[in-house]
Amino acid sequence: MLDIKFIREHPDLVKDGIRKKGETDRVDELLGFDVKRRDLIQRGEQLKSRRNTVSDEIGKLKREKKDAAPALAEMEDVKKQIKTIDDELKLVDESVSAIMLTIPNIPHPSVPEGNTPADNVEFSKWGEPPVIDFAPKPHWELVEKLGIIDFERGVKITGAGFPIYKGQGAKLQRALINFFLDQASEHGYTEIEPPLMVNAASATGTGQLPDKEDLMYVATKDELYLIPTAEVPVTNIHRDEILVESNLPVKYCGYTPCFRREAGSYGKDVRGLNRLHQFDKVELVKYVHPGTSYNELESLRADAESLLQKLGLPYRVLLMCTRDMGFTQTKKYDLEVWSMGQKRWLEVSSISNFEAFQAR
RNA sequence: GGAGAGGUGGGUGAGUGGCUUAAACCAGCGGUUUGCUAAACCGCCAUACCGGGUUAACUGGUAUCGAGAGUUCAAAUCUCUCCCUCUCCGCCA
Numbered sequence: 321m322l323d324i325k326f327i328r329e330h331p332d333l334v335k336d337g338i339r340k341k342g343e344t345d346r347v348d349e350l351l352g353f354d355v356k357r358r359d360l361i362q363r364g365e366q367l368k369s370r371r372n373t374v375s376d377e378i379g380k381l382k383r384e385k386k387d388a389a390p391a392l393a394e395m396e397d398v399k400k401q402i403k404t405i406d407d408e409l410k411l412v413d414e415s416v417s418a419i420m421l422t423i424p425n426i427p428h429p430s431v432p433e434g435n436t437p438a439d440n441v442e443f444s445k446w447g448e449p450p451v452i453d454f455a456p457k458p459h460w461e462l463v464e465k466l467g468i469i470d471f472e473r474g475v476k477i478t479g480a481g482f483p484i485y486k487g488q489g490a491k492l493q494r495a496l497i498n499f500f501l502d503q504a505s506e507h508g509y510t511e512i513e514p515p516l517m518v519n520a521a522s523a524t525g526t527g528q529l530p531d532k533e534d535l536m537y538v539a540t541k542d543e544l545y546l547i548p549t550a551e552v553p554v555t556n557i558h559r560d561e562i563l564v565e566s567n568l569p570v571k572y573c574g575y576t577p578c579f580r581r582e583a584g585s586y587g588k589d590v591r592g593l594n595r596l597h598q599f600d601k602v603e604l605v606k607y608v609h610p611g612t613s614y615n616e617l618e619s620l621r622a623d624a625e626s627l628l629q630k631l632g633l634p635y636r637v638l639l640m641c642t643r644d645m646g647f648t649q650t651k652k653y654d655l656e657v658w659s660m661g662q663k664r665w666l667e668v669s670s671i672s673n674f675e676a677f678q679a680r
Numbered sequence: 681g682g683a684g685a686g687g688u689g690g691g692u693g694a695g696u697g698g699c700u701u702a703a704a705c706c707a708g709c710g711g712u713u714u715g716c717u718a719a720a721c722c723g724c725c726a727u728a729c730c731g732g733g734u735u736a737a738c739u740g741g742u743a744u745c746g747a748g749a750g751u752u753c754a755a756a757u758c759u760c761u762c763c764c765u766c767u768c769c770g771c772c773a
Contacts, residue, residue, distance in 0.1 A: 361730050365742045371753090372742090378753045379698045388753075395753050 321420045321677065328354060337426030340433050340642040350419040357412045364405040371398050421530070425677040427642045428614070428651040434641030440654075441641070446625065447634030449658050458661035460592030463489065471592070481582065481590070481597030493600055497575045500602035500627060504573035507623050509604060512574035514553035517544040522556040526678055527648050537579050546579035550603035555678055563607060569616060570607040575600065594666070610676065614651070617673045621653050624669045633657045636665065648677045 327334050331347050338345045374395050381388040427433075432441050463469035468489025474482045485493050501511055523529040523545045528536060537546040547553055554574050563570065578601050582590070589595050604623065608616040621637065628635045640652040652672040656665035 358730065361742085365730065368743085369741055375754045376698075382753085383698080392753060399753090 322423055322425065323676070324354060324416070324420065327351070327423070333426060334423065338424060340427050340431075341424045341645070341647070342435065342643045343424050343647075344422065346419045346422055350416065350423070353412055353415045353419070357409065357416055360405055360409040360412060364402060364409060367398055367402045367405065371395065371402065374398065424647045425650050425675065427645065428673070430639075431645070431651050432639065432641045435643045436641075437644055439641035440644055441639045443637040443639045443653065445636045446629060447632070449634050449660060452660070456660040458592065459659075462661070463592075468492070469593070479597070481595070483593065483596065497600060497602060499630075501573060501575055503627055503630070504602065504604060504623070507571075509571040509573035512550075512554055512557070512572045514547075514550060514557075514574055514576060516547055516553075516576055516579075518547055518552055518556065519544060522552060522559065525556050525559050526552045528552060534583060535581055537581060547576060548580045549578050549601060550574045550576040551605065554603060554605045558607065565609065568607060568609050569612075572605045573602060574605075575602045577601075594662075613673055613675060617651060617653075617671065621655075621671045624655055624671055628655060628657065628668070633668075635668070646672070648674050650675050650677075 322334065327347065327350065331351060335345055335347050338347070374391055378388050378391045378395065381391060432439060434440070457465075460471070464471075466488070468485065468487055470484040470486055471480075474480075474484045477484070505511060517539065520529060520543060523536070528545070528548065536548055538544070539546070545552075553576075554572050557572070558570070577598055579598055580596075582595055582597060585595050593599075604620060606616055606620060625635070625637070635655050635657045638654045638656060640654060645652045649672040652670060654667050655669040655671070657668045658664075659666050
């Protein structure tokens with residue numbers, strides 16, 4: 321979430337960001353609670369200071385065997401007042417955090433304002449689809465003919481969206497994963513093999529909880545969540561830590577299977593490999609100095625593009641408009657590869673800046 | 681899953697109810713001195729939040745000794761729950 325201090329000092333910037341992302345503006349409400357909160361804190365801490373003083377006095381009186389009754393009576397009163405204020409503060413705190421969680425990250429000025437995918441801007445394009453003199457089959461027909469992916473037995477074993485890669489299919493998956501990881505290592509990323517399940521604190525840290533719980537598979541008995549992306553465990557590596565500036569940038573790459581419930585998906589979106597409950601992904605994460613984060617975003621995009629170029633896949637880069645970005649993002653590019661079989665662009669990679677939104 | 685021992689500033693580690701403002705040492709930073717990769721000595725050295733102050737230097741307060749709750753005028757210290765680490769036992773597709 322955003323820093324409350326930042327919201328306090330730049331309410332108009334925050335409101336503008338909310339408007340651009342089409343979220344509900346609750347800034348004024350938040351600032352009202354913020355003023356109340358600080359007033360309560362101040363009054364509470366004055367009383368606590370008094371409590372500490374009186375307690376010392378009581379100790380002294382008792383040691384000197386003097387009458388401590390008046391001090392004890394005052395203590396009684398002070399503690400009652402503290403209790404009242406603490407209770408009130410707790411309520412106000414809850415309101416503050418509840419609203420804070422509804423305030424999205426602020427889009428970068430370079431991001432086009434828009435409401436639908438049609439407002440995304442084509443940033444660049446690379447390569448030309450090959451010219452062929454036959455009608456290409458969609459991949460779900462090809463893989464069946466080649467016997468490299470078995471969707472039906474995946475359904476038997478687990479359910480729809482859990483394919484079995486087989487023979488050359490399995491080797492292709494492994495080769496691509498290796499290729500991506502090796503390339504990332506060459507670009508200075510440290511390879512990570514993270515846990516595939518995370519606890520509630522980690523899922524909250526990257527914004528999956530509280531409101532996106534339904535998108536994840538949950539092991540309720542142990543309160544663990546199957547990761548929907550390696551972003552979750554990898555970003556949480558340095559949760560609750562302060563990074564030394566001279567160590568930046570910290571660059572990680574990691575391959576994991578990703579698990580997504582994808583409830584509500586239908587039609588052509590779920591055909592074949594288009595939207596799976598389990599899929600493989602290599603994630604790149606950089607922790608960088610705030611002053612360089614937009615340059616680093618561009619270099620991250622270049623790193624991702626170089627992979628597609630080496631694979632010889634024609635693609636385009638989209639700069640996503642304000643409402644097509646996620647809640648936590650300030651700027652986002654999508655890389656889309658042209659699918660000959662499906663005759664449409666398919667997202668294969670997404671590159672985002674979160675600034676400090678996930679830092680607290 | 682069971683039994684036992686533990687969890688204290690960056691590190692080691694003292695502290696069993698008020699005399700702790702968490703000792704001491706190590707590491708780190710600043711300085712003094714000495715004729716040389718070094719030593720001795722002095723000083724500084726946690727974080728967050730709320731104030732004051734010129735959005736400064738600095739300064740007042742509160743909280744934090746694994747997390748949370750409780751007992752008490754007062755908790756690192758006593759009680760309870762949970763988490764984690766170590767030792768042993770059990771289980772182990």
